[in-house]
Amino acid sequence: MKKFDYLKPNTLEEALSLLNQYGDRAKMIAGGTDAIVMNRQKKISPDVFISLRGIPGLDQIEFNGIFKIGALVTHRTIEQSELIRKRFPILAGASSVLGSVQVRNVATIGGNLCTASPSAETSPSLLVYEAEAHLVSQNGERRLSLESFFVGPGENALDKKEILKGILLPSPPPNSVGAYLKLGRRKSVDLSVVNVAVLLTLDPKTGICERARIALGAVAPTPLRAKETEKILEGNLLDDGIIRKAGDCAKQECSPITDIRGSAEYRREMAGVLVEKGIRQSLVNHSRIV
Amino acid sequence: MKQTIRFKLNGDPIQIEVEPHLTLLEVLRNELELTGTKEGCGMGECGACTVLINGRAVNSCLFPIMETDGKNVITIEGLADVDGNLHPIQRSFIENGAVQCGFCTSGMILSAKALLDENPKPTEEEIRTAISGNLCRCTGYLQIIEAIKEVNKNS
Ligand SMILES: Cc1cc2nc3c(=O)[nH]c(=O)nc-3n(C[C@H](O)[C@H](O)[C@H](O)COP(=O)(O)OP(=O)(O)OC[C@H]3O[C@@H](n4cnc5c(N)ncnc54)[C@H](O)[C@@H]3O)c2cc1C
Numbered sequence: 260m261k262k263f264d265y266l267k268p269n270t271l272e273e274a275l276s277l278l279n280q281y282g283d284r285a286k287m288i289a290g291g292t293d294a295i296v297m298n299r300q301k302k303i304s305p306d307v308f309i310s311l312r313g314i315p316g317l318d319q320i321e322f323n324g325i326f327k328i329g330a331l332v333t334h335r336t337i338e339q340s341e342l343i344r345k346r347f348p349i350l351a352g353a354s355s356v357l358g359s360v361q362v363r364n365v366a367t368i369g370g371n372l373c374t375a376s377p378s379a380e381t382s383p384s385l386l387v388y389e390a391e392a393h394l395v396s397q398n399g400e401r402r403l404s405l406e407s408f409f410v411g412p413g414e415n416a417l418d419k420k421e422i423l424k425g426i427l428l429p430s431p432p433p434n435s436v437g438a439y440l441k442l443g444r445r446k447s448v449d450l451s452v453v454n455v456a457v458l459l460t461l462d463p464k465t466g467i468c469e470r471a472r473i474a475l476g477a478v479a480p481t482p483l484r485a486k487e488t489e490k491i492l493e494g495n496l497l498d499d500g501i502i503r504k505a506g507d508c509a510k511q512e513c514s515p516i517t518d519i520r521g522s523a524e525y526r527r528e529m530a531g532v533l534v535e536k537g538i539r540q541s542l543v544n545h546s547r548i549v
Numbered sequence: 550m551k552q553t554i555r556f557k558l559n560g561d562p563i564q565i566e567v568e569p570h571l572t573l574l575e576v577l578r579n580e581l582e583l584t585g586t587k588e589g590c591g592m593g594e595c596g597a598c599t600v601l602i603n604g605r606a607v608n609s610c611l612f613p614i615m616e617t618d619g620k621n622v623i624t625i626e627g628l629a630d631v632d633g634n635l636h637p638i639q640r641s642f643i644e645n646g647a648v649q650c651g652f653c654t655s656g657m658i659l660s661a662k663a664l665l666d667e668n669p670k671p672t673e674e675e676i677r678t679a680i681s682g683n684l685c686r687c688t689g690y691l692q693i694i695e696a697i698k699e700v701n702k703n704s
């Protein structure tokens with residue numbers, strides 16, 4: 260393997276200044292579970308890795324009117340956080356099935372989003388919660404909806420000299436229920452063939468779906484919101500007919516590819532199946548306010 | 550250029566000079582000659598390289614050596630006591646026939662240790678989750694799960 264230097268700044272300012280100084284010769288590293296693998300596969304070959312692990316505060320979960328999950332928070336922390344499990348269970352569920360315990364102990368939520376894999380575990384759940392990415396550079400800070408953060412397979416909207424500082428999560432409306440479903444080839448330590456997040460807000464008296472958020476992963480160049488499917492659900496009682504219609508619509512909203520994990524046809528079919536299953540599962544969880 | 554790092558290795562503070570591009574696994578095996586930690590895939594998939602860092606199971610093949618600075622690292626060599634008596638998890642693996650070729654064993658035992666330190670009486674489901682990142686090609690998982698269950702059975 261090519262040699263590289265490893266710099267570990269102690270502040271965000273220092274990290275941004277190193278990023279400016281080294282430009283294309285540098286690559287950021289958080290948990291390294293994508294970066295080290297990509298380096299070994301020669302998909303990247305930086306002269307310098309700039310580690311974000313020494314920057315205080317980036318690994319914190321905070322609530323200040325809005326929930327903020329620092330980019331360096333690990334999936335293990337998310338999976339085990341009482342707060343996240345209670346307030347954002349779809350995200351906790353997604354983090355808990357990413358890789359293995361060893362991977363989750365170091366892999367971060369920021370790294371998962373920045374790698375921008377179409378199948379990234381946490382993307383669908385963050386899309387249904389309408390999360391925003393909090394970005395910082397030497398020129399200041401900006402917030403970007405997660406939908407516009409994903410640009411293409413392996414491509415995100417970060418400027419070269421920008422760091423993802425954290426994810427901002429608005430609380431979902433009361434009376435919301437949801438589910439996260441991952442289809443892999445095996446039960447654990449496998450990337451998704453298709454993944455689906457469902458978040459439904461139901462009128463507690465009538466059971467009518469007031470608001471629906473559905474997101475799909477691994478079925479298009481980027482993780483995406485299935486907005487036509489959401490429209491079918493909103494304003495309706497979620498009976499078998501509507502649920503089936505939603506599943507059919509979700510199939511039309513994807514544009515999957517064929518790869519070693521599955522064919523395009525299989526992915527499309529399973530996206531529909533998982534959307535239906537996700538809705539049904541959410542309804543069973545009716546008593547649980549997300 | 551080599552850099553100096555300090556960390557605790559199996560209870561003892563050490564200071565070493567390392568090339569910054571190496572992984573913890575490479576330093577353990579090639580420089581510190583602790584070859585109990587194995588390299589299987591080198592890609593985070595198999596768990597043969599599992600060690601504990603600040604008590605948590607981590608794949609040392611993906612762990613940049615520079616991140617070890619200031620940490621507490623436990624490898625399989627650190628489990629037996631000073632008189633060479635095996636750790637209860639090691640004994641349970643032997644007694645339950647959970648070791649064949651042994652290539653996965655160091656990693657399995659450290660994943661089990663991380664689990665049992667946090668949760669002394671885990672359910673079978675919790676054991677399965679804890680070792681889902683450790684592949685075994687010969688023993689079969691049932692004996693391994695049994696061995697982990699037995700460790701604290703009588704305590
Ligand atoms: C065995 C194994 C199993 C896996 N299983 C899954 C799985 O089931 N599902 C899944 O989605 N993924 C999986 N992954 C992929 C990976 O673990 C995740 O994507 C993880 O969340 C990446 O986080 P990290 O902190 O390790 O990122 P790193 O590898 O440190 O970084 C990834 C990329 O993001 C950039 N980056 C990181 N943090 C920032 C930041 N704050 N600002 C700007 N850029 C940043 C880096 O420059 C790099 O390009 C697996 C990986 C392995 C090795």
Ligand code: FES
Nearest residue numbers: 589590591596610
């Ligand atoms: S060698 Fe590290 S996980 Fe396989």
Ligand code: FES
Nearest residue numbers: 650651653685686
């Ligand atoms: S004992 Fe041989 S791989 Fe597990």
